[in-house]
Amino acid sequence: MSDETDAWVDQIFGRGGVEAPRAIQIAPQPRIRAVVTNDVTDYPHNDLENAAYFFRERLKKSIAERDRAEGIFLDMIALVTMTSFALEGYVNALGHHRLKDDAKAWKSFEWMPVRKKIETLVSWYGLTIDWESRPFAIVDPLVRLRNLFAHPKATPAQNREQILVGTHNEFVKLLREHKPEYERTLTWEFANGAYEDVDSIWQKLLGASGINPFDVRSGGSQGFEYIEHVGSNNEDEVTS
Secondary structure (H helix, E strand, O other): OOHHHHHHHHHHHOOOHHHOOOOOOOOOOOOEEEEEEEEEEOOHHHHHHHHHHHHHHHHHHHHHHOOOOOOHHHHHHHHHHHHHHHHHHHHHHHHHHHHOOOHHHHHHHHOOOHHHHHHHHHHHHOOOOOOOOOOHHHHHHHHHHHHHHHOOOOOOOOOOOOOOOOOHHHHHHHHHOOOOHHHHHOOHHHHHHHHHHHHHHHHHHHHHHOOOHHHHOOEEEEEEEEEEEOOOOOOOOOOO
16 A cells, blocks of 8 residues: 555554554533423323234234234233223323313322213213213223232132032033133233224224324424533533
């Protein structure tokens, strides 16, 4: 290589060429005073609905292709849990949008049971719903199942002892078929139907509210506006 090329390599990598790279020197940034704006609102239901979608799609694939037997029930637990959390996140988002400037009213709404929150939204929006039909019929059993997972506690079998007539194999089968309440409730039909119904409830309430869907998605604006440079000995120099 020419002397000029050698000098260029030494300048970029340090003497010795590519085998001896030289640390890049970065000039320190000047300290400034600025107005920092972080006008962001986070809505957890965005992530909860995405989690529910993820588990539902994985279950649909597994069931359709029969590609696994293990873990399906655990995925269904995750699906209904995320679905029920998303339901409450939806109604909280709508309630907060209306009551965000009234702390006392929002606090009262926040502590309501899910069904009562929905009844409040329905009254605001002038809707008529049927709690005995889909999609709203899912609310009570879904919340009950959610509570079994959110507040787990020991639950003795309903029939601790009884006198029955049968064969040895029939008694073995009876005992092996014992299932707790959440397992009896949690089928694929229930989990999948709950997902569909909660999404339908969300669309009905959101549509009736007149709220722009983008106004209940996580996001906002961020930035900072320069005021002045500050010296290294300036006692007002802070980072947060």
